[in-house]
Amino acid sequence: MTSKTTAPALPMPALEPVARPDCRVCHAAHRGRTAARVQQAAGRVRHYNEIIAAHPHTIDQGDDEGAKE
């Protein structure tokens, strides 16, 4: 995970589910998670993580997604 210089020092879970950009639910949860992270609402971040994790998207690509278009 690449960290930005403006990343808040919050005790976030090490493993976060990856939201699929083509999934509307995941996309909405990803946006909510980002907003919650900005607001330093760790509880809401975990909530959105659970939403994304509840989507059984098949990870058939071994490479990191989103690294390159």
Ligand SMILES: [Zn+2]
């Ligand atoms: Zn999804």
